[in-house]
Structure formats: structure tokens, C-alpha cells
Amino acid sequence: MKEPKNCVFIATSIDGYIADKNDGLEWLNAVPNPNNDDMGYVEFIKEIDALVMGRNTFETVLGFDVDWPYDKPVFVLSNKLKVIPVSHKEKAFLLKGNLGEILDQIHQKGFTRLYIDGGATIRSFLQEDLIDEMALSTIPVLLGGGSPLFNGLPKELKFELVKSKTYINQITQNHYKRIR
Ligand SMILES: NC(=O)c1ccc[n+]([C@@H]2O[C@H](COP(=O)([O-])OP(=O)(O)OC[C@H]3O[C@@H](n4cnc5c(N)ncnc54)[C@H](OP(=O)(O)O)[C@@H]3O)[C@@H](O)[C@H]2O)c1
Numbered sequence: 617m618k619e620p621k622n623c624v625f626i627a628t629s630i631d632g633y634i635a636d637k638n639d640g641l642e643w644l645n646a647v648p649n650p651n652n653d654d655m656g657y658v659e660f661i662k663e664i665d666a667l668v669m670g671r672n673t674f675e676t677v678l679g680f681d682v683d684w685p686y687d688k689p690v691f692v693l694s695n696k697l698k699v700i701p702v703s704h705k706e707k708a709f710l711l712k713g714n715l716g717e718i719l720d721q722i723h724q725k726g727f728t729r730l731y732i733d734g735g736a737t738i739r740s741f742l743q744e745d746l747i748d749e750m751a752l753s754t755i756p757v758l759l760g761g762g763s764p765l766f767n768g769l770p771k772e773l774k775f776e777l778v779k780s781k782t783y784i785n786q787i788t789q790n791h792y793k794r795i796r
Contacts (some may be wrong), residue, residue: 624750633762666727670734
């Protein structure tokens, strides 16, 4: 079994939001990407065993007019959702509880390298210092409000920059690793 690690791969606006004031994501496509550069996503997802995402992000992805984009198990965190829609019950699995218990359950199934997604979910992992790596892509737009990626951290967490890359001449992507 591979060493457990929890990774973030997310895009933010210059002012640090992951969704705009209307919960919209159209600004993610603000920079034309005619050759469909995956901006490191394929390389990132290859090293991942499973995803852990908050209910809001799960519902956002379900609402996209595309096929289900993941070929790895998706663990959805929710207190409100009672069941995963039948259409996705082989692909997504509901979990709740404290993060330690949630991670134990996922690790016991053999999935150790995890992609953590969703604003509230990422923040709750950071609050317990459970994020090991973050790839943050900055879209060159100021949204002026919306859902912030970071806030409410109880203590300082130091990271080191391990890689920095610019995609389509406009989008910077910084890879950080937690210094423990
Ligand atoms: N920019 C990007 O690349 C990017 C990436 C991902 C998402 N987004 C956007 O970000 C927004 C979603 O972020 P969000 O802040 O709403 O957060 P989220 O993490 O997607 O969802 C939050 C919900 O997850 C559930 N949850 C989280 N931790 C839990 C735990 N330990 N136990 C049980 N349930 C837990 C709760 O659901 P219940 O209320 O059901 O209990 C909570 O309300 C959406 O607009 C999405 O489209 C953007």
C-alpha cells in the first residue's frame, strides 16, 4: 500500500475564490484554451487512488452537461444527502463523520492517495493539517467575491514550492508540499 497522502488540485481567481458570487464557474474558462491543454490534470490524476469531495462539488459535477469525469472512486462527504443517485451508485459513495474516521474507512479499502475537492472540504482538511500537497492554478481574473478557498485556519501551516509552471501563457500553477 502506498504512503497515504491528501492532495488538492484546484483553480482560483487572483483574489482566491473558487466560485463566483453566483456560485458560477464560467470564469474558469476565461482564458481561451484552443488545444484543450489539460494543465497537468492527467498527470496529477494518474497518481491518485480516489477522490474525496464535498456534497456541493458533487452536485455541481452532476449538473455539468458532460459524462461523469472520474474513473476512480469518489467518496462524497455529506450529512444531508441520504443516498447517492442510482445513476452513480457504482461510482460514488457517501461518507460522513470526523475526518479521521472518514480517512480510516477509505484507507481500509486500499485507497491511500487521495484528491480532496470542494471549498468547505479542503478547508476542513486544512484545519486539521491533513493536506500534504496542493496544486493551485491562478486564473487571471478578479471576482470580487464568491466562495473563498482559504479562511478560518487556526494556525500557520508552512509549505514549500516544489514546481511552478505557466500554462497557455496565462495560468500559473504552483505545486506546494507541506513541510512537517
Ligand atoms: N474552482 C475550482 O476548481 C472548484 C473546484 C471544486 C469546487 N468548486 C466550487 O466550489 C463550490 C463548492 O464548495 P463548497 O465550499 O460549497 O464545498 P464542498 O466541500 O463542495 O461541499 C460542502 C459540503 O460538503 C459536506 N461536508 C464537508 N465535510 C464534511 C464532513 N466531514 N462530513 C460530512 N459532510 C461534509 C457538507 O454537506 P451537507 O451540507 O450535505 O452536510 C457541506 O455542506 C461549488 O460552487 C463548486 O462548484 C470549484
